[in-house]
Amino acid sequence: MSRAFVKEDGNDLAPLPDLPIPDHPNYVTPRGLAALQTRLRDTQSRLATLRARPDRLDKLPEAAAERDIRYLEARLRSAQVIDPARQPLTAVAFGLRVTVAEGSGQTATYEITGEDEADAPLGRIAPHSPLARALMGAEPGDTVTWRRPTGPLELEILKIEPPDDPQP
Structure with a gap:
């Protein structure tokens, strides 16, 4: 079999492009802030689970989780909490x-x-x-x-x- 189409080094998966971050202020309610924090923890946990797989040939799910973590961290950094109360x-x-x-x-x-x-x-x-x-x-x-x-x-x-x- 020819090795012309076989990638020898599977470690060069480029990071997925970041999700777009809107230019306007990131107003959130306390409930919305808690939801973003929960989503971040869940995504970090999912990434840890993906990295612990014995068969890691498909790195795309890991790259997607890393991209989602970057997005969620950016949204949390820019969050401006407004309490409806x-x-x-x-x-x-x-x-x-x-x-x-x-x-x-x-x-x-x-x-x-x-x-x-x-x-x-x-x-x-x-x-x-x-x-x-x-x-x-x-x-x-x-x-x-x-x-x-x-x-x-x-x-x-x-x-x-x-x-x-x-x-x-």
């Missing part, structure tokens, strides 16, 4: 939940959270999203316009409240 409930702000009504009368509740804890099915939106930008600073009774790709939507602010589970 310290936010007044007079206007929509980071960390708070806001209930809105569309013109049709349908209601929805959103919580403005850090980017890394945003989760649309849970109603958690990032502060730099178009919806969050439309809501920020609005007070109960105000109407805001959410500029969506499908067209603008008018939303009436019904109530502002602290999150259900603000702490980790």
Whole structure:
């Protein structure tokens, strides 16, 4: 068999490119900070397990874990914790939940959270999203316009409240 296509030294796997880090501030809630710390510990543990494998021919999972650790460490270094409990409930702000009504009368509740804890099915939106930008600073009774790709939507602010589970 020809050795032309066989790599003799399997140790030269270049690190995977870093995950992109957004330019804007990294606001996090205490819950979001705890989640990032947990993700980092879990990823470090996964990397240790990968490195302990007897058969380490495939180094890609290790490289992916190392990349994820670099990302999580960068996110933790740049984290600016904002405690929702310290936010007044007079206007929509980071960390708070806001209930809105569309013109049709349908209601929805959103919580403005850090980017890394945003989760649309849970109603958690990032502060730099178009919806969050439309809501920020609005007070109960105000109407805001959410500029969506499908067209603008008018939303009436019904109530502002602290999150259900603000702490980790």
